[in-house]
Amino acid sequence: MPILKRTRCALALSSVLALGACAYNEDLGRNQLLLVNNDSLAKASQDAWATTLSKGKVSRDAQANARVRAVGTRLVQAVGLANRPWEYVVFDDPTANAFVLPGGQVGVNTGLLAIVRNDDQLAAVIGHEIGHMTAQHAAERYSQAAASQLVIAGAQAAAGRVTSADNARALASLGGLGAQVGVLLPFSRKHELEADTLGVGYMVKAGYRASESVALWRLMAQNRTAGGAPPQFLSTHPSDETRIAALQALITARGWN
Ligand SMILES: [Zn+2]
Known part of the structure; x- marks a missing residue:
């Protein structure tokens, strides 16, 4: 059962990454997950x-x-x-x-x-x-948080446990992230x-x-x-x-x- 869960998370995460968000940053010498930018x-x-x-x-x-x-x-x-x-x-x-x-x-x-x-x-x-x-860095932190929200929502949907109230909550928490953005x-x-x-x-x-x-x-x-x-x-x-x-x-x- 844990294996099944992990597979679903991986699938959900890959769909997040498929949004074309993983980019190589030359200055940092590594890839960054960026769903948003500055x-x-x-x-x-x-x-x-x-x-x-x-x-x-x-x-x-x-x-x-x-x-x-x-x-x-x-x-x-x-x-x-x-x-x-x-x-x-x-x-x-x-x-x-x-x-x-x-x-x-x-x-x-x-x-x-x-x-x-x-x-x-x-x-x-x-x-x-x-x-x-x-x-x-703030955009990266935001993206990581947003991705994990999407993973949770995706995992719930995959498990057939998602309700419209859950969806609303997931969307609201993404919107909430935008408001707080964690800039500080x-x-x-x-x-x-x-x-x-x-x-x-x-x-x-x-x-x-x-x-x-x-x-x-x-x-x-x-x-x-x-x-x-x-x-x-x-x-x-x-x-x-x-x-x-x-x-x-x-x-x-x-x-x-
Ligand atoms: Zn610092």
């Missing part, structure tokens, strides 16, 4: 951004906002992404946190600005966030390490010192040890040792400094 998440991003702006406390520190915008702009220009809209806002929040939405909205907390020692380290943070965006949910460890790799490459292209990405994560680790609340965007992050080692290996291999 553009199709633009509206959901705008909604989430509007909510964040109204619920969060936007910093009135013009200098801090200008600094984040300047570093972000230098990065996106260096990597040829200036032809699409970007927004940068500093939030008055002591948590050492930053985030990006698939629509290109970047938020950086004052708690994170308090930790970074220079613009190179700030570039490591923003480069990492831009990496999530260019890698379409934590990313997986794999996504975090990929964003680190992309981000440090962007730093180098923009003329920032790659080694400062390692310095940044050391400072973040110190902040955590010192009893700082675990930042939300670190909640599923790889351990500091893992990401520092991965970044250091990459920087050494590429001969960056």
